[in-house]
Amino acid sequence: xxxxxxxRQAFWFLLAGIFILLxxxxxxxxxxxxxxxxxxxxxxxxCHGDPTLSLALPSGETLSLYISQxxxxxxxxxxxxxxxxxxxxxxxxxPHPELKYQTARELSRAYYQTCEKCHSVNYxxxxxxxxxxxxxAGNLDAPICTDCHGAHDVRLxxxxxxxxxxxxxxxxxxxxxxxxxxxxxAALMLEENPDVPVCTDCHGVHNIQDPRTAQFRVxxxxxxxxxxxxxxxxxxxxxxxxxxxxxxxxxxGVDVSVYKAKWPTIxxxxxxxxxxxxxxxxxxxxxxxxxxxxxxxLATCQQCHPGAGPNWTDAWTGHNEISLERTPFxxxxxxxxxxxxxxxxxxxxxxxxxxxxxxxxxxxxRNLP
Amino acid sequence: MSGxxxxxxxxxxxERTFPRFTAAQRWEHALLLLSGFVLLLTGLPQxxxxxxxxxxxLSTPERVELIRQIHHIAAIVLALEALxxxxxxxxxxxxxxxxxxxxxxxxxxxxxxxxxxxLLFLCNDKPKFGRYNFEQKVTYWFVFFGVLxxxxxxxxxxxxxxxxxxxxxxxxxxxxxxxxxEAVVIAxxxxxxxxxxxxxxxxxxxxxxxxxxxxxMRTFHEKEYERLTAGSVKVKPGAxx
Numbered sequence: 001x002x003x004x005x006x007x008r009q010a011f012w013f014l015l016a017g018i019f020i021l022l023x024x025x026x027x028x029x030x031x032x033x034x035x036x037x038x039x040x041x042x043x044x045x046x047c048h049g050d051p052t053l054s055l056a057l058p059s060g061e062t063l064s065l066y067i068s069q070x071x072x073x074x075x076x077x078x079x080x081x082x083x084x085x086x087x088x089x090x091x092x093x094x095p096h097p098e099l100k101y102q103t104a105r106e107l108s109r110a111y112y113q114t115c116e117k118c119h120s121v122n123y124x125x126x127x128x129x130x131x132x133x134x135x136x137a138g139n140l141d142a143p144i145c146t147d148c149h150g151a152h153d154v155r156l157x158x159x160x161x162x163x164x165x166x167x168x169x170x171x172x173x174x175x176x177x178x179x180x181x182x183x184x185x186a187a188l189m190l191e192e193n194p195d196v197p198v199c200t201d202c203h204g205v206h207n208i209q210d211p212r213t214a215q216f217r218v219x220x221x222x223x224x225x226x227x228x229x230x231x232x233x234x235x236x237x238x239x240x241x242x243x244x245x246x247x248x249x250x251x252x253g254v255d256v257s258v259y260k261a262k263w264p265t266i267x268x269x270x271x272x273x274x275x276x277x278x279x280x281x282x283x284x285x286x287x288x289x290x291x292x293x294x295x296x297x298l299a300t301c302q303q304c305h306p307g308a309g310p311n312w313t314d315a316w317t318g319h320n321e322i323s324l325e326r327t328p329f330x331x332x333x334x335x336x337x338x339x340x341x342x343x344x345x346x347x348x349x350x351x352x353x354x355x356x357x358x359x360x361x362x363x364x365x366r367n368l369p
Numbered sequence: 370m371s372g373x374x375x376x377x378x379x380x381x382x383x384e385r386t387f388p389r390f391t392a393a394q395r396w397e398h399a400l401l402l403l404s405g406f407v408l409l410l411t412g413l414p415q416x417x418x419x420x421x422x423x424x425x426x427l428s429t430p431e432r433v434e435l436i437r438q439i440h441h442i443a444a445i446v447l448a449l450e451a452l453x454x455x456x457x458x459x460x461x462x463x464x465x466x467x468x469x470x471x472x473x474x475x476x477x478x479x480x481x482x483x484x485x486x487x488l489l490f491l492c493n494d495k496p497k498f499g500r501y502n503f504e505q506k507v508t509y510w511f512v513f514f515g516v517l518x519x520x521x522x523x524x525x526x527x528x529x530x531x532x533x534x535x536x537x538x539x540x541x542x543x544x545x546x547x548x549x550x551e552a553v554v555i556a557x558x559x560x561x562x563x564x565x566x567x568x569x570x571x572x573x574x575x576x577x578x579x580x581x582x583x584x585x586m587r588t589f590h591e592k593e594y595e596r597l598t599a600g601s602v603k604v605k606p607g608a609x610x
Contacts, residue, residue, distance in 0.1 A: 333550075355565070
């Protein structure tokens with residue numbers, strides 16, 4: 001009986017002990033979690049904060065292992081508590097396991113894959129991009145997440161907006177330099193204009209596609225129309241928002257829309273916006289360097305219409321409605337047919353209907369007794 | 370079965386006919402009809418490309434190219450026909466043998482007014498017409514100017530670079546609009562006006578047979594009939610056939 005009481009007491013002690021232990025865990029865990037994560041960064045930087053820390057790779061490259069505290073302080077990750085071990089999942093203790101990479105690029109291409117853990121949607125999109133295809137084809141310099149976003153210094157990509165063009169310029173230097181001379185690029189660089197397109201507005205963000213394909217070409221008018229058919233946006237800059245709707249009725253526009261609807265993969269030469277206005281070098285029509293400035297227009301037309309003479313440019317009605325001042329021939333032909341078509345149509349119908357009525361009445365009368 | 374049952378030869382009715390169109394004129398009409406039909410058939414799908422029937426016809430880029438080539442060939446046929454027609458007019462003019470029957474006159478305006486009165490039940494007799502009535506003259510001149518407009522505008526949009534060497538550029542979009550609109554106007558006109566007059570009002574096949582019967586001449590071209598039969602009190606039956 002006595003032993004049994006002792007056993008019972010021991011059981012209660014054990015239960016209380018477990019209870020207290022669980023309670024303490026519950027109370028202690030939120031308090032200890034944050035400091036421990038900050039500890040990681042501090043701990044790692046105790047070595048990697050040394051600017052001279054580096055490693056010789058088998059390729060002969062010297063890989064700097066220095067991580068700047070300043071970069072981390074401005075990174076979107078570090079400031080919300082996402083630290084070293086979130087990406088460097090293979091490094092858990094010191095000394096580190098041996099690096100198995102031959103080159104610095106190989107190392108980058110291995111580590112960027114950890115982005116997928118959190119950013120799976122954009123990561124997947126990037127795998128469908130022109131850049132990923134270039135990598136598949138063997139170009140290991142094709143950009144990966146960290147090339148555009150940074151590794152330890154990941155910041156908001158569009159703060160400020162011109163930062164996007166800076167990012168693309170790392171590889172596409174000539175194109176971005178040309179773009180910065182254009183009406184769009186100049187406004188971006190000078191005033192951080194919020195409306196002009198930056199690289200990603202036309203090319204897409206993560207799933208950037210090859211812009212040299214037939215599909216991209218026939219879809220281009222709609223791409224430009226995203227802004228240039230927007231009445232509110234265009235009026236802000238004194239531009240016409242009808243340019244797209246009038247283009248769509250033009251010879252070029254009809255052709256292109258048919259190809260877009262039916263044969264988007266078949267290349268077609270009928271002019272799209274960029275054929276006349278330029279691609280990255282689009283300028284205001286008033287700009288003497290604009291491809292569609294009246295002084296340069298003929299040369300632009302001659303790209304597709306060789307042999308066209310000086311009168312030719314008047315054959316282009318521009319993105320304008322029919323008007324007496326701009327297009328007198330078209331104006332009078334239009335006026336004439338606006339009267340002539342209903343005149344012929346109703347004239348014929350009324351005359352023939354009257355004849356049918358009269359002939360029927362005559363026939364009935366003749367047959368009456 | 371006996372001999373006297375056979376009717377006497379004189380009782381066989383010989384319908385007298387009058388020549389209306391020469392073989393050359395009928396060939397011209399046939400060419401116009403054929404080329405015009407092909408032009409319309411290959412042109413309308415290009416104008417109304419968004420319609421599903423056009424899309425079926427223009428199903429591949431090669432088809433579009435083919436349709437355009439057929440359109441151009443038919444255009445050349447019609448252009449040659451029109452050139453022949455103008456040439457013939459000029460030739461007859463130079464020989465002072467161009468018949469003036471088709472030229473519009475004030476009598477046509479009076480006839481049209483008279484016809485309108487008849488159609489509105491304001492009078493009970495139809496006007497008496499000569500060789501060509503005002504309806505037929507309207508048809509001729511409508512098609513005359515229609516082919517001219519279609520031809521000129523068509524060649525301008527076919528060879529715009531060439532024509533703008535000496536014409537102002539503004540004629541190109543104007544020609545495109547004219548070509549596209551005039552085509553529909555002609556189609557409506559032929560379909561409503563011409564088809565009614567030659568197929569529904571009465572079947573007038575003189576453009577194919579070349580001749581009109583005495584009955585038709587008397588009913589529809591009374592003045593011309595009177596002019597042709599005046600002086601010859603008795604015309605030998607079947608003399609013209």
